[in-house]
Amino acid sequence: MLFSLLHPANGKPFMEVFLQQIINGLTLGSIYAIVALGYTMVYGIVQLINFAHGEVVMIGAMVALTVISSLAGANTGMPPLVIVLAGIACAVPVCMGVGYTMERVAYRPLRGAPRLAPLITAIGISIILQHLAMLIWSRNPLSFPQIIPNPVFEIAGANVSGVQIAIISLSALMMLGLTALVYRTRLGTAMRATSENPQVAGLMGVNINRVIASTFVIGAGLGAVAGVMVGTYYGIAHYTMGALLGLKAFSAAVLGGIGNLAGAMLGGILLGLVEALGAGYIGEFTDLCHVSWISTGLAERCAQDGHVVLMGSNYQDVFAFLVLIAVLVFRPSGLLGERVGDRA
Amino acid sequence: MPLTRVPFRLRSVAVLSAVLLVAACGKQEEAAKPAAGGGATVVKIGHAAPLTGGIAHLGKDNEAGVRLAVDEANAKGLTIGGAKVQFEMLSEDDEGKPDKGPIIAQKFTDAKVAGVVGHLNSGVTIPASAVYNTAGIPMISGSATNPKLTEQGFAVTFRTVGRDDQQGPAIASYLAAQFQPKVVAVVDDATSYGEGLANEVEKSLKAAGITVLAREKGTDKTTDWKAILTKLKGKKPDAIFYGGMDSGGGPLVKQGRELGIKAVFAFGDGACTDKMQELAGAAAEGLVCSQAGIPAQASSKSFIDAFKAKFGSDPIIYAPFTYDATNLIITAMQKADSVDPAKYLPVLKAISFDGASGHIEFDEKGDRKDAEMTIFTLKDGKIVPVAIIKSGKTIPFEEFAKGAGA
Amino acid sequence: MDAKAKVGIVLIAVVLAVLPFVLAHVGTAWVRITNLAILFCLLSLGLNIVVGFAGLLDLGYIAFYAVGAYCYALLASPHFGLHLPFWIILPIGAGVACLFGVLLGAPTLKLRGDYLAIVTLGFGEIVRVFLNNLSRPVNITNGPQGVTLIDPFKLDGFSFSKSETLLGLTFSGPIKYYYLLLLVLLVVIVINVRLQDSRVGRAWVAIREDETAAQAMGINTRNVKLLAFAMGASFGGIAGGMFAAMQGFISPESFVLVESIMVLAMVVLGGMGNIWGVIAGAVLLSFVPEILRYTVEPLQKAAFGRLIIEPEVIRMLLFGLALVLMMLFRPAGLFPSKTRRREFAAAEQQHVG
Structure with a gap:
């Protein structure tokens, strides 16, 4: 059965398709990684799943879309790249504002409450943000202005677009920047101290409220950039786009070990690869025609259709959840994290 | 039972009476209309x-x-x-x-x-x-x-x-006659509409002796089609049919062209709108799609x-x-x-x-007899009709329009 | 039981018995809306066992509703050509849903709080995606097309979908379903009340308040938590079966995440752990869209000349606001249970001190 997969007669040579799937997975994974960082930072510092983070990403995409389409439509003569940068420059502060407000209004008052309380408010905030966005930007899917030329390069038979290269490199840059911030600055030291033990950090003169608020703000800023990336990459934005993206990114954060920066990056990229390779190959691996000898009825269907696929790309959205459940059940600490399943 | 529970019951009575009150208000409004x-x-x-x-x-x-x-x-x-x-x-x-x-x-x-x-x-x-x-x-x-x-x-x-099983055969027969594909990939958005239409297209294509690849599915919210398209690219289909709405179809055709897929993209009425051009840009040019009935013009x-x-x-x-x-x-x-x-x-x-x-x-089931279907193509950023399909026959649009005008 | 309570009960019984005819007089549609509200009461009571009693946040509860509905649909429709009577299928549906509850509960028992919430959410989505896709290669669920022509409840020629006249009163299909639903609701309420004061009920509360302490007191936390999942799930399964029979058609789009969150909002609004509060929450939130339809729409039209915010959006915003505001200001719900209130008050004090 593997042989038939590798055989060149099966269409395009295996390696080229495989390489293309890796590139697809890396791009998707970079986006997941950036969103996952937002979850993991907040979790690391206040042990709270910020359910509404996906909505912040959506708002980032929407604000950028509005700015970019109005600038592009106004004939300002600005070069396209400047317009997109202006879009990001507007989206980031708006999202930071949303992140800060969320923390102040919905999470800070509940810091000592039972665990379920902030989670339920988070769900509430997420519903509210989604529907407010719907009121502002309509229910219809909006097309994201595609003003930057998007050249496609061919590398070893696989196609890589300019936007894909930009997404992967920008994500890498942001991860580096964030790591530097956490490990090289005063704020970063304060963050690490707070996540270690908020009471003691407070006693040592760390303004805990400020540190926690900054964490939310930075996470939201990253989310905004991720939103612009998603919009530019797919050319479409919708008020529900954040929900599933957020859940998947959260799964990525758990996979890598929640609360752990490197873990979120690793988890994001791995999840992107799992999804791309899963959607690309699960159909081949579960094609019952590889084992058509087990029943004559099956053999007949195979001769007729050429395939009897048990699970196809239709299960793509399930992979993230399966990964999540498997990790939590078998290794609650994630790939790189310390054991937190019980603490949660 | 302890006394303390009584207030809750009284409250539920209050809720019920509120409901009745509201219901009564609703009635008044309805009753006002026929006058x-x-x-x-x-x-x-x-x-x-x-x-x-x-x-x-x-x-x-x-x-x-x-x-x-x-x-x-x-x-x-x-x-x-x-x-x-x-x-x-x-x-x-x-x-x-x-x-x-x-x-x-x-x-x-x-x-x-x-x-x-x-x-x-x-x-x-x-x-x-x-x-x-x-x-x-x-x-x-x-x-x-x-x-x-x-x-x-x-x-x-x-x-x-027209029913899905009238529209499906129409776009399938047009695809088969116009582009003579050997291998066709069918993709849908796993909704009742998208899957239903895709099933009918697949049935008709198979009946015409065309090889149909294993079904690929996204959801009605899918915007990332790259993994599925990459897999399809490896199988070299001559045409790709998508059953779903324009919000999924736009990104699909855009990403397909980015990956260098040269196949014809075909869609049902959900993705037969001018929005395709907006979502996919130049990549949308040349797609074909069908709508039930004859076009407004x-x-x-x-x-x-x-x-x-x-x-x-x-x-x-x-x-x-x-x-x-x-x-x-x-x-x-x-x-x-x-x-x-x-x-x-x-x-x-x-x-x-x-x-x-x-x-x-109407036929005995209540469906329209011999419902017409129209095939469109996206040309210069607009959806334009190219043919009418009636009782399995393809009539070029100009000819049909002349007939209708007479 | 004292006289006051007796009067209260008689009053409620009379109101509930007469209700469908009053509603039918206004419009049978209101009976249908009430029936749907009762279904949501059943769902909320089921979820209340998991979330309210045992304190396990389940965000995929609608999956059990779906399992119950599909059990009924597949065993009583032309899809497989099976037409089993409802009194056989409903218990089967409850049993299968219960099995799913245990399936979900067993591996996730170690997880607490928010992790559990996310895993259950994932579980709910997985169930829906499978229901949506199990139409190929072998057609089990008929996928997104859904299952049509599901049998209504029938008892020896007495069909719940037909209209009948008895003692000069017209018993239309929805009215018959109303009484049946009410009966089921009563049974479920009785079970809930008994559970709450039972050994198991107290064990659940103990786990909710402090799992480690509960374990130290000799409670088998694993079994007791599993029982909560199983009981909650089977109520969901029963509600699902009744939904399928009333509806006559089901498809996976009825079982999306938003529905889970809606049921959760009902439980939270009414007061987690309080049976009467939860029922009030479910009734309130079920009728909100209908109430809004008759209030907000005309108001907006009169004020602005057109509809600016649709009732459905207002409802969703209300759900969201309810979740946030309840947690901030009345974390124990509009009608909190005594212990729950104590627990939140204790947490507050801890925080202050």
Whole structure:
């Protein structure tokens, strides 16, 4: 059965398709990684799943879309790249504002409450943000202005677009920047101290409220950039786009070990690869025609259709959840994290 | 039981009385409406579609079709069964939710409507149709394309739009004849509409001896098609059909071209809109797609003019079908000389009618006989009709338009 | 039981018995809306066992509703040509849903709080995606097309979908379903009340308040938590079966995540752990869209000449606001249970001190 997969007669040579799937997975994974960082930072510092983070990403995409389409439509003569940068420059502060407000209004008052309380408010905030966005930007899917030329390069038979290269490199840059911030600055030291033990950090003169608020703000800023990336990459934005993206990114954060920066990056990229390779190959691996000898009825269907696929790309959205459940059940600490399943 | 629980019960009594109060208020409003008739017999025609929510614009379009037909009939001042009649449209919002369908249907039954035009979505129309069937109220949908709707054996269920298994073969036969593909990939969005249409296309393609690859599926929210497209690229299909809406179809064709796929992209009516160009840019050029019925510009000119004059815009998709559905009900009433559903239903079943969407006759299930389908292509950023498919025959659009004009 | 309570009960019984006829007089549609509200009461009571009693946040509860509905649909429709009577299928549906509850509960028992919430959410989505896709290669669920022509409840020629006249009163289909639903609701309420004061009920509360302490007191936390999942799930399964029979058609789009969150909002609004509060929450939130339809729409039209915010959007915003505001200001719900209130008050004090 593997042989038939590798055989060149099966269409395009295996390696080229495989390489293309890796590139697809890396791009998707970079986006997941950036969103996952937002979850993991907040979790690391206040042990709270910020359910509404996906909505912040959506708002980032929407604000950028509005700015970019109005600038592009106004004939300002600005070069396209400047317009997109202006879009990001507007989206980031708006999202930071949303992140800060969320923390102040919905999470800070509940810091000592039972665990379920902030989670339920988070769900509430997420519903509210989604529907407010719907009121502002309509229910219809909006097309994201595609003003930057998007050249496609061919590398070893696989196609890589300019936007894909930009997404992967920008994500890498942001991860580096964030790591530097956490490990090289005063704020970063304060963050690490707070996540270690908020009471003691407070006693040592760390303004805990400020540190926690900054964490939310930075996470939201990253989310905004991720939103612009998603919009530019797919050319479409919708008020529900954040929900599933957020859940998947959260799964990525758990996979890598929640609360752990490197873990979120690793988890994001791995999840992107799992999804791309899963959607690309699960159909081949579960094609019952590889084992058509087990029943004559099956053999007949195979001769007729050429395939009897048990699970196809239709299960793509399930992979993230399966990964999540498997990790939590078998290794609650994630790939790189310390054991937190019980603490949660 | 301890005393402390009593207040809760009293509260629940309070809640119940509040509910009753609200219900009573609702009644008053409903009762106020029929008074508008002014002497004439008021005949109520129900219209249901999602008037809020993601496809509210389509619901409003359907509603506009019904409103136009009702207003035209009232302007004529019809006399049925010896009395002057005044038609009134009761428009309800079913939110596009399956569990709201029967409730709206019940509201119409309570309001004693003489006929219903709706609903929009197949998933809502099917559960609602059972209620109409029990009540004996004729129901004509102008947009529910799922074959199952009319396969339930209900005598009161009709539709003016073509079924998925009429549209599917049409686009499939056009693909087969025009592009002569050897291998076709079929992708859908795992919704009732998308999958239903894709199944019919696959069936027809296979019957034409074309190899169909294993089905690939996204969801109605999928925007990342790259993994699926990359897999398909490896199998070198000559054409790719997508059953779903434009919000998924746009990114699909855009990403397909980015990956260097040269196959023809084909779509059903959900993705047969000008929005494809907006979402996919230059990549959308040359795609083919189908719509049920004949295009507005080829249908009766008078309908388009009247619609534009009344609402200031062109109909979106299904307005001609709901317009026709309403006129069918009214015409059947005239012919039967009765507004009683039991009396005009047999007439409706046997009707032969020329409407805005072409000639209409119903078969024994309540489906349209020989429904026409139109094939479009995206040229210079606009969807333009290229051919009409009728009874399995392909007629180039210019030829058809000439025939219709004569 | 004292006289006051007796009067209260008689009053409620009379109101509930007469209710459908009053509603039918206004419009049978209101009976249908009430029936749907009772279904949501059943769902909320089921979820209340998991979330309210045992304190396990379940965000995928609608999956059990779906399992129950599909059990009924597949065993009583032309899809497989099976037409089993409802009194056989409903218990089967409850049993299968219960099995799913245990399936979900067993591996996730170690997880607490928010992790559990996310896993249950994932579980709910997985169930829906499978229901949506199990139409190929072998057609089990008929996929997104859904299952049509599901049998209504029937007892020896007495069909719940037909209209009948008895003692000069017209018993339409929805009215018959109303009484049946009410009966089921009563049974479920009785079970809930008994559970709450039972050994198991107290064990659940103990786990909710402090799992480690509960374990130290000799409670088998694993079994007791599993029982909560199983009981909650089977109520969901029963509600699902009744939904399928009333609806006559089901498809996976009725079982999306938003529905889970809606049921959760009902439980939270009414007061987690309080049976009467939860029922009030479910009734309130079920009727909100209908109430809004008759209040907000005309108001907006009168004020602005057109609809600016749709009732459905207002409802969703209300759900969201309810979740946030309840947690901030009345974390124990509008009608909190005594212990729950104590627990939140204790947490507050801890925080202050």
